[in-house]
Amino acid sequence: MQALFDYYRYNMEYFLIKLGEHMSIFALSWAMAIVVGLLIAIASTRPGRMKIGNALLTITGFSQAVPSIAVIALVFIFTGIGFRPAVLALFIYSLVPIVFNAASGLVSVSPGMKEAARGMGMTNGQILRKVELPASVPAILSGIRSAATINIGTTTIAAAIGAGGLGEIIFTGIRNFNFTIILAGAIPTAITAILVDVVLSVVEKRVTSKGLQLAEHWRE
Amino acid sequence: MAIELKKLRKVYGESTVAVDDVDLTFEDKKISILIGPSGCGKTTTLKMINRLIERTSGDIIIDGRSIDEIGVIELRRSIGYVIQEIGLFPHMTVFDNIAVVPRLLKWPEDKIKKRVMELLDLMNLDPDEHPYKYPVQLSGGQKQRVGVARGLAADPEILLMDEPFGAIDPINREKLQDAFIEIQEQINKTIVFVTHDIREAIKLGDNIAIFNEGKLVQYDETMTVINEPADDFVENLLGSDRGLRSMELVRVHDHYDTDFFALELTEKLTVGDALKEIEKTDRRYAYVLNEKKRLAGYVVRKKIEKANKSDPLKKHVKETESIHPSSSLLEAMSLMMTSGLSAVPVVDDRGRVRGVVRFSALMEMFGSVDLTGSD
Ligand SMILES: Nc1ncnc2c1ncn2[C@@H]1O[C@H](COP(=O)(O)OP(=O)(O)OP(=O)(O)O)[C@@H](O)[C@H]1O
Numbered sequence: 001m002q003a004l005f006d007y008y009r010y011n012m013e014y015f016l017i018k019l020g021e022h023m024s025i026f027a028l029s030w031a032m033a034i035v036v037g038l039l040i041a042i043a044s045t046r047p048g049r050m051k052i053g054n055a056l057l058t059i060t061g062f063s064q065a066v067p068s069i070a071v072i073a074l075v076f077i078f079t080g081i082g083f084r085p086a087v088l089a090l091f092i093y094s095l096v097p098i099v100f101n102a103a104s105g106l107v108s109v110s111p112g113m114k115e116a117a118r119g120m121g122m123t124n125g126q127i128l129r130k131v132e133l134p135a136s137v138p139a140i141l142s143g144i145r146s147a148a149t150i151n152i153g154t155t156t157i158a159a160a161i162g163a164g165g166l167g168e169i170i171f172t173g174i175r176n177f178n179f180t181i182i183l184a185g186a187i188p189t190a191i192t193a194i195l196v197d198v199v200l201s202v203v204e205k206r207v208t209s210k211g212l213q214l215a216e217h218w219r220e
Numbered sequence: 221m222a223i224e225l226k227k228l229r230k231v232y233g234e235s236t237v238a239v240d241d242v243d244l245t246f247e248d249k250k251i252s253i254l255i256g257p258s259g260c261g262k263t264t265t266l267k268m269i270n271r272l273i274e275r276t277s278g279d280i281i282i283d284g285r286s287i288d289e290i291g292v293i294e295l296r297r298s299i300g301y302v303i304q305e306i307g308l309f310p311h312m313t314v315f316d317n318i319a320v321v322p323r324l325l326k327w328p329e330d331k332i333k334k335r336v337m338e339l340l341d342l343m344n345l346d347p348d349e350h351p352y353k354y355p356v357q358l359s360g361g362q363k364q365r366v367g368v369a370r371g372l373a374a375d376p377e378i379l380l381m382d383e384p385f386g387a388i389d390p391i392n393r394e395k396l397q398d399a400f401i402e403i404q405e406q407i408n409k410t411i412v413f414v415t416h417d418i419r420e421a422i423k424l425g426d427n428i429a430i431f432n433e434g435k436l437v438q439y440d441e442t443m444t445v446i447n448e449p450a451d452d453f454v455e456n457l458l459g460s461d462r463g464l465r466s467m468e469l470v471r472v473h474d475h476y477d478t479d480f481f482a483l484e485l486t487e488k489l490t491v492g493d494a495l496k497e498i499e500k501t502d503r504r505y506a507y508v509l510n511e512k513k514r515l516a517g518y519v520v521r522k523k524i525e526k527a528n529k530s531d532p533l534k535k536h537v538k539e540t541e542s543i544h545p546s547s548s549l550l551e552a553m554s555l556m557m558t559s560g561l562s563a564v565p566v567v568d569d570r571g572r573v574r575g576v577v578r579f580s581a582l583m584e585m586f587g588s589v590d591l592t593g594s595d
């Protein structure tokens with residue numbers, strides 16, 4: 001324990017830089033994945049395009065089983081090493097749960113509900129904004145949340161392609177068989193992952209309609 | 221607003237003729253029922269009116285204009301649409317669900333609030349408690365009331381309803397139907413109502429359109445359908461006990477006679493005064509209303525002719541039973557049987573006399589129907 005504190009005391013600056021790198025790789029790839037992922041999910045589930053949406057669900061469903069290291073390795077082969085390839089790899093990897101969850105949320109909005117909305121004179125855009133998206137909030141957020149957790153953990157591997165981050169500390173520890181240094185990298189990774197998840201769960205509570213939360217509650 | 225269907229036709233794909241050249245007019249301010257077996261084209265017909273389904277050929281005319289002349293979004297916002305409870309938005313409160321169309325129409329928020337409260341009141345939902353609940357917190361019947369309120373929110377002239385009470389248990393369905401009849405008394409909309417429940421059709425319908433395999437088999441006033449079914453198909457649909465059943469289901473409110481004679485009672489009104497009035501008509505009796513125009517009873521001409529002409533009329537007023545417009549004809553009939561009256565006055569919630577139901581009229585109405593149900 002003492003050794004751990006000593007590590008931080010003597011390497012504070014280095015640690016903060018690595019933490020900063022870690023968080024920027026995470027934040028950048030995650031944010032891009034949210035934007036692009038939601039756009040893909042929405043675009044593939046528009047009226048008349050539900051078939052595409054369902055196909056996408058199958059594909060993303062399968063891709064969730066692909067190990068992150070494989071994605072990173074693939075991206076690395078095509079784009080080389082460094083910060084940007086790492087962001088790209090994690091972006092692609094985070095995209096999968098976000099698209100999968102958002103699309104399954106949007107696909108499962110009841111046709112009766114959508115038809116009621118159309119029958120009342122909502123335009124397609126209004127149906128999306130006022131009905132489909134709000135009703136899919138729980139699914140969308142759970143995708144965003146699991147993308148965040150996976151992403152923060154996986155960012156450690158980004159160090160393997162020279163992108164820095166807390167993974168670099170962990171790898172240093174591994175190379176030197178130094179358990180303290182491994183922990184020095186692993187503990188903050190775990191803590192940030194947990195913190196982000198806690199923050200997101202609060203966000204989820206706040207933006208999910210109480211009506212849906214109650215429905216969830218009733219189902220249990 | 222009347223809705224005219226002209227040679228209305230819908231073909232799905234190459235050859236599924238769902239609606240086959242239907243011609244009919246849904247009358248202004250009436251409840252018109254679409255009924256028939258599953259797959260006969262009821263929903264398709266209904267949805268062609270608000271263009272959720274585009275027709276293959278023919279035309280639909282609302283208030284003299286083809287629906288194509290109105291923008292599709294504008295058309296839908298001007299027509300109330302009510303489906304089974306699944307149509308409510310679970311993420312919105314009752315208030316927000318009802319407010320959907322007014323908000324689409326960009327009504328000011330205070331006007332929306334006023335309207336929502338008014339509708340909750342009309343639907344018999346508690347305006348203190350219900351608006352902030354979510355659909356999951358409501359019973360099936362309450363959800364359906366919210367569904368109807370939502371359909372009525374922007375005060376459309378036309379309401380389209382597709383089996384709105386279909387998912388509700390029989391007891392609550394009866395209650396909803398009763399409430400719905402009373403609501404229509406107040407709102408007077410042109411309503412097209414799809415059901416496959418013949419009891420519901422007879423109970424709610426002013427007119428009934430019977431469909432089979434996309435074709436309109438019969439379209440008539442409810443009593444005409446019961447008395448003169450167009451063919452065996454309609455007769456089967458009505459069932460063998462149609463006479464008694466329809467008497468139980470048909471409401472007084474469409475079938476009372478507004479032709480009756482009433483006197484207004486004042487302290488000073490004497491038998492002589494009253495007789496003078498009655499003699500201007502050829503009535504055998506007259507209803508008597510009190511100062512508040514509420515029903516006080518009736519006087520029989522023959523009886524008061526024998527009375528002292530200077531007597532206050534009040535002394536000779538006999539109490540009478542009365543019946544509510546939403547009661548069934550069967551109830552009216554049994555009231556006549558038990559009270560020995562040959563006519564019962566129809567009195568509404570406010571105590572006003574609307575008309576009378578006469579025994580002779582009931583006999584005429586059901587004369588051609590075998591009331592014993594043994595056909
Ligand atoms: N989108 C569609 N594509 C192809 N055929 C359809 C479609 N919608 C309805 N049909 C067919 O058209 C016919 C009429 O359907 P419709 O839904 O109007 O019946 P309905 O009278 O409302 O029946 P129900 O009582 O079961 O609701 C049926 O044969 C049905 O299978």
Ligand SMILES: [Mg+2]
Binds near residue numbers: 262263264
């Ligand atoms: Mg139907």
